Amino acid sequence: MPTLDRQDDVFVLDLGDTENRFHPDWIASVNAALDEVEKAEGARALVTAATGKFFSNGLDLEWLSGNLDRMSDYVTGVQELFARTLSLPLITVAALQGHTFAAGAMLSLAHDFRVMRADRGFWCLPEADINIPFTPGMSALIQARLTPRTAHEAMTTARRYGGHDALAAGIVDRAVDEDAVRPTALEIARANTGKAGPTLGTIKTRMYASVLDVLREKDISISFG
Numbered sequence: 515m516p517t518l519d520r521q522d523d524v525f526v527l528d529l530g531d532t533e534n535r536f537h538p539d540w541i542a543s544v545n546a547a548l549d550e551v552e553k554a555e556g557a558r559a560l561v562t563a564a565t566g567k568f569f570s571n572g573l574d575l576e577w578l579s580g581n582l583d584r585m586s587d588y589v590t591g592v593q594e595l596f597a598r599t600l601s602l603p604l605i606t607v608a609a610l611q612g613h614t615f616a617a618g619a620m621l622s623l624a625h626d627f628r629v630m631r632a633d634r635g636f637w638c639l640p641e642a643d644i645n646i647p648f649t650p651g652m653s654a655l656i657q658a659r660l661t662p663r664t665a666h667e668a669m670t671t672a673r674r675y676g677g678h679d680a681l682a683a684g685i686v687d688r689a690v691d692e693d694a695v696r697p698t699a700l701e702i703a704r705a706n707t708g709k710a711g712p713t714l715g716t717i718k719t720r721m722y723a724s725v726l727d728v729l730r731e732k733d734i735s736i737s738f739g
Contacts, residue, residue, distance in 0.1 A: 515540065518547040523557045523707040524700055525550075529564040533571035536617055540574075541591055548598060558710045559703035560602065562625060563609040563696050569635075570618025578736075589734045592617060593651045597729040599624035600655070600722055603715030605706035609699035611692065616640055620652055623659040623685075629699045632677035632689040643672040647737055651729035658725045660685065 516534075519526045527547050534540070551560055564570065578588060599606060599621065608625040614637045622628050622637070630637065639656065641648055648656070648669065657665045664683045667673055677689035690698050719726065 516543045516547055518550060521700065522704075523559065524703045525554070525558060525560045526696075526700075527551075527560060527562045529562065529570055531565040533568045534564055534618065535571050535574040535577075536592055536595075537574040537577055538588065538591070541595055544595060545598070548602070551604070552602070556710070557707040559605045559607070559707045561607045561609055561696070561699045561703050562621075563699065564611060566612060567635075568612045568618070569608070569610045569614040570621060571613060572616025572618045573736075585735045586733050589649065589736055590732055593649065593729045593731075593734060596620055596624045596651070596655055597726050600729075601715065601718045601726060603712060603718070604710035605703060605714070607699040607703045609696045610635065610637065610686065611695045614638070617652075620655055623655060627688075627699075627702050628686040629688040629690060629695055629702070630677045630680055630686040631692050631695050632681075633692065634676075636674040636676060637680045637685055638672060638674045639668045640672045642670055649734050649736065651725075651731065651734065654725045654728045658722060 516530055517528045527544070551558070573592065578585060606625040607627045607629065608622040610622060610628060610630040612635045614622050614635070616639060619637055619639055656669060660668065661684055664685060675683060675685055677686070680686045681689040688698055
């Protein structure tokens with residue numbers, strides 16, 4: 515399960531050491547960590563990382579298939595997590611040490627910056643291959659954070675981007691060696707701790723107002739096939 519640590523003015527949210535899928539309990543744990551980050555005062559920033567083979571493999575489709583009656587609430591909760599991350603009043607950096615797929619990739623896009631391992635691991639939006647269309651909110655988030663060309667390719671072809679390709683496509687800001695992923699993310703975060711506060715929150719909220727509105731729509735479901 516996710517854990518939260520603090521290194522001086524930088525909070526480090528570790529999503530876990532499994533596939534880190536978006537199980538409801540996992541989402542609740544992430545939100546609890548973000549509550550603590552938001553309640554803190556003064557200079558601060560956030561690094562979201564993980565341990566092991568995956569940053570996040572996305573939605574918990576196994577749980578969802580057994581709880582279809584809760585789909586709308588589930589998708590609403592996932593999209594609210596994206597919206598919350600996108601509009602946090604502090605600088606956020608995603609440290610992608612492993613595979614970053616589907617909703618995990620979207621969560622990374624909700625961060626201000628992304629650092630990815632260069633030699634192994636993929637960033638991918640596989641929805642076209644697994645026959646699950648993007649919700650309007652997901653589409654809006656992806657298209658707001660990527661160039662039109664990259665968003666089109668990523669969304670329609672389900673291309674798997676390695677670190678160097680992701681950097682060239684503008685998906686990530688840095689592609690570094692495995693042992694430098696988290697330190698580089700921490701470096702970016704530390705350089706921006708003084709930006710935290712209501713002004714930054716207002717800037718983000720206004721910058722992504724239309725995306726936040728769509729992400730926060732209620733009664734959203736996912737169609738299969």
